[in-house]
Amino acid sequence: MLIQNGVAETVHSFHLDSLPSDVALKVDFDVLLTVMASALHSLLARKLRDYDRATSGHIFRRFLHAPARIDIDPQRVLVTLPRRAHNPILVASGLLDERTEIPWRDDRSLEIRVRQLLASQQNCWCENRG
Numbered sequence: 001m002l003i004q005n006g007v008a009e010t011v012h013s014f015h016l017d018s019l020p021s022d023v024a025l026k027v028d029f030d031v032l033l034t035v036m037a038s039a040l041h042s043l044l045a046r047k048l049r050d051y052d053r054a055t056s057g058h059i060f061r062r063f064l065h066a067p068a069r070i071d072i073d074p075q076r077v078l079v080t081l082p083r084r085a086h087n088p089i090l091v092a093s094g095l096l097d098e099r100t101e102i103p104w105r106d107d108r109s110l111e112i113r114v115r116q117l118l119a120s121q122q123n124c125w126c127e128n129r130g
Helices: 002-013 027-047 056-064 087-092
Strands: 069-072 076-081 100-102 108-114
Parallel strands (some): 076 108
């Protein structure tokens, strides 16, 4: 029963018919991609406090399905995430402290940061309270 629930959750989160490609792929390859994506979500969930038993869909909605600003310069690729309620968990995991070299981009480093409020914006809400 547990295996069936796991497969059902995987299929629900990464529906095999929702691939963005117009080219029809063999079902075996679709299943391979689905299982790989589920495994990667599980690895991420293990690194996040209190999310080790979260479903793939839950991890995707909370941490991955988000806009970001991407700045590319000669030395690095900087991804800046907007402020969101679950970002402190991502920061506490230590994942954002790691730099990753991107070999196919001339060994630029990948850095991920969370956008911080400017000092002038931090106490804005206090001034407008009536």
